[in-house]
Amino acid sequence: MGNVTITRFDTVAHVVSGTFDLIVREESGTETHQLTDGRFDLTLE
Template identity: 90%
Template sequence: MTITRFDTVAHVVSGTFELTVREENGLETHQLTDGRFDLTLE
């Protein structure tokens, strides 16, 4: 995860992420790439 914006005036934090997840049965993995988030802080 990389924070790309932390705005204390607008109360917003944004960033990108990537991760690999394994299925419950443990046989397959899936990659999430180019994930993005924008959150409003209160």
């Protein structure tokens, strides 16, 4: 479960940026980890 927010979608510079908060579970177990204040910048091709 989590949230992803797109904060920039620039079709001229071909860039998408945003933030995220997620709760992930380990693939081989039941332990969970909370990822907060994540940020990403991706170049679109």
